[in-house]
Amino acid sequence: MAEQYRVAIIGSTGRGNYGHGLDTVWHEIPQTEVVAVADDNAEGLAAAIKKTGAAKGYADYAQMLKQEQPDIVAIGPRWIDRHHEMVLACTEVGAHMYMEKPFCRTMAEADEMVKAVEATHVKLAIAHQSRYSPVLTAIQKMIAEDKLGTLLEIRARGKEDRRGGAEDLWVLGTHVLDLMRALAGDARSCNARMTNKGQPVTKADVTPGGEGLGPLAGDGLSATYVFDNNVNGYFSSYRNQAGNPRRFGLQIFGSKGIAELFTGYLVPGYYLPDSSWSPGRSGAQWVPITSNGPGKPESLDGGNLHSGNVAAVEDLIAAIEEDRLPLGNIYNAAGATEMIHAVFESHRQKGPVEFPLKNRDHALTMLD
Known part of the structure; x- marks a missing residue:
């Protein structure tokens, strides 16, 4: 050591x-x-x-x-x-x-x-900082304690700024796809559609992406995943449709209520204890979720990128010394990447695809 x-x-x-x-x-x-x-x-x-x-x-x-x-x-x-x-x-x-x-x-x-x-x-750890968030841990505990009931679906969106669509899926979607896997397990299938100005993406729409991403196409996409235990997941991004406050994050829907989680380290989440998923009907109110759980004050300091990096590196060193996988390990990194490529492959196949993907190359280079 x-x-x-x-x-x-x-x-x-x-x-x-x-x-x-x-x-x-x-x-x-x-x-x-x-x-x-x-x-x-x-x-x-x-x-x-x-x-x-x-x-x-x-x-x-x-x-x-x-x-x-x-x-x-x-x-x-x-x-x-x-x-x-x-x-x-x-x-x-x-x-x-x-x-x-x-x-x-x-x-x-x-x-x-x-x-x-x-x-x-x-050991390899990837900077999916939200994977190290104590708020994520608190929500995982809520699920384990049945506070949300049966996990039914997860809805996620990217930043939907000028990068909306495939670039958003790559650069920012990787965070929320990793969070979906942290909550629902491995993805089993994906059914997706990519569009450019409202029309299905074709070979003519494919261009070299920035930041070394490789082929990119389109300004919008939507994807439905099926995870372990038949949990449904949904990711979507459309260019220049960002909200203020932004929607970049996900909502976890259970038979007893909803939990909301945004990306970042120690960013507060929210909990709606309402089986109808409609506070206007039930009178239930959204409750903040901290590292200590729903409705409890935050006792930790630091909610920025630097704090997330510190947590990730401390976990990496512990993983080295304990000979275990880091929280944000290579399998989780590869899993989120496969969810991205499943969108491209499903669009190419014009239907659902199963994991692991048979096509290990880039589907956007194979469009008709």
Whole structure:
């Protein structure tokens, strides 16, 4: 068991940078020391060395890994076109990983990443920060204690800003899809439809996506999933339809009431103890949910991205020392990614598809 973990950070200024604080979280973790940072942009590298306090800087992350042999690597770029190669490179030096979402571009890449992590017995945690939320834990406890009754369905939406549709599904939907899996288990099937200006997406609509996402198409989509125990899940996103306050999050409907959970760390949830799901009919009121449960005051501090990163890294280190999976582990990351690709594949097939997906490549490259 290491008393001090040597951390190396991978960034790429102008191509995803350092994610949402994956370069600075280590200042709060006393068991870690940032020994090196890599950035293929010279100005970005100089700034990163100053910001992180790294002892060394590298233009080539592969050289850094080989030279430094770190215990943990922060894979920071938000762009996902090199996530696959970065994860494989980390496994080659036996380094554990904390990486920015989304996970990777295709299920073929995901399969290789899972195989490499399993073969080398390293731990990978993904920055799905809501997975670490104490409010999520409180809602899971409510479900276990039957406060919601039988879990019937989950309704989720993305941010629905200018990225609404497939880009929203990728960049932001990955958070809520991961939350759906945390609450309902594995997805078993998906039936989805993608549209562009109200018409079904075709091959002519497919364009290269930003942030290394790969092929994208359309400005709207809706998907219905079936999870374990026949729980139904729904995700939808349409461009420029964001609310204020926004709807980015999910609602969990049970036979006895509803729980509402938004994305982020320590963001309050809400509980409606009403089997009719209609407070106007029953007179029931929405009750805030904190880390201590419904209707109880919050006793924890910190509800921002930095707090979520700290929780994730502390859990990763505990997972390393206890030889267990992190909460936001590689299987959960791959599971959310498969739910994304199921939308593309179902649209291509013009009907429901089952998990695991038979097609491990990108369905949007195969449209008629």
